[in-house]
Amino acid sequence: MQTTFWGIYCVWLRYFKVFRKSLIYGLVTTFTEPILYLLSFGFGLGSLIGTIKVAGMTLTYKQFVFSGIVAQTVMFQGFFEAAYGSFIRMYYQKVFQALAVTTITIPEILWGEILWDASKASFSVFVILLIGCLTGNFSVLGSVIVFPFCFIFAMLFASLGLLVAAKARTIEEISYPQYLFIFPMFLFCGVFFPLETLPKYVQWFAWLLPLTSVASIIRSCLLGLPVIPISILITTIWLIILITWSRRAMINRLVK
């Protein structure tokens, strides 16, 4: 079906208007969580641990965990906005259905949704990067380079959220992937500690999940670590699969 930038922009703008209208709510939900993680794990735990060795380089734990929180923010903000947000818009508010009988087409609605979710996640990422740079934990150049990549990674997790919303029969069912997929990734994909500390087979498994690669690429950019080539491949594969699958699933859900 016809897809134009204008149509996608109209959808994106609808989300932005709502965000701007309830700005306080938007700011609290967008910025509080990553800042709390930074304070607790970064400044709190980070001050206790001192330095660690990653890929032959010595880093402060604060640097390590700060960069991990960038990856975690990309995932949480992208996934939750898309999963709960798009479920509410599709199931309760019927925003998608109302848009789809105007000159906006369903493919445009779904692109607008994913791009908005990624934009919102990027707002959060921006703040973390800013704090990281100001506190001297990130390289400024690395932060500038990583920012557009974070947007793309957020699209990956937003697509995952959209897929979950398309498959969930009730809003409660979104909890399954949240507890069985998102939280394990949050804890075991290299956000808080280097994967090398885990048993070999757990490491292999962790590398199959998207967050490990995403965290690895983000950390490489921010801290000047060598990029692991397979992480780019894994991220690309997840991105293509999730975007294609989520869009197809949501179209099947909406259109009979």
Added chain:
Amino acid sequence: MEKYLSENNLLVVENLKKIYSSKKSSFTAVDDISFTVKKGECFGLLGPNGAGKSTSMNCITGFYPINHGKILINNIDVHKSPKLARRFLGVCSQDDSLDTDFSVIDQMVTYASYFGIDKKTAQEKSESLLKRFFLDDKAKENVESLSGGMRRRLQVARALVGDPQVLILDEPTTGLDPEVRRELWDIIVESREKGMAILLSTHYMDEAERLCDRIAILHNGKILDCDTPQNLITRHAGTNIIEEEIRPGMKWKRPPNIEDVYLNLTGRGLNIN
């Protein structure tokens, strides 16, 4: 197709067929229906729940893909060029699809932007529509705070904000009190006077008879007959006064109406002498 192509036929539905299929079964919800709606005409789709009214509406707006046939809005195929065709289309769906994230006026202005209408025109148009729908004092309020009748009026107002030539109203008055119902009837009549082609689905027989220039009786996905209300009544219910026993021992007499047509056509008819 050429027979339908005329400046006056703003909506053309030709041999529309819609089959819902899953791995286990398939079900023909709309079975080869055809009709046209002219400029300034109100066309009614009349049928019980499950007759295929909403499915037809969803196919006609281009929201659902179709298995066979063609839908033209202002001579543009809605499934081939949805963006262009829907520029001329206003839809009030059966479900409440108002955007609860916006206030009443923002709702209208934002919706107008989806039709490429500039902000200033959208604002003026929205204000005048809200006035006409007696919603101007609610303009700044959130949609959530409106009553059911107000929400329905707002949904019809929203359908008109893009200056449509074809207006689709899917059971617009279901569940409304008589006063709001009459207000909406006035607006439907007004829109028809302005030259819009209106497709109205309803299961209220009196509403169909009162508002529609022509009515199609839809049953199990098929159009059983289609004509002006009067012709349908004469053809299927006759002209004689009907005597009906409304409860034991109490009879009343009345002229035949569309309800008799419907009941006769679908085989659940009264015995008319």
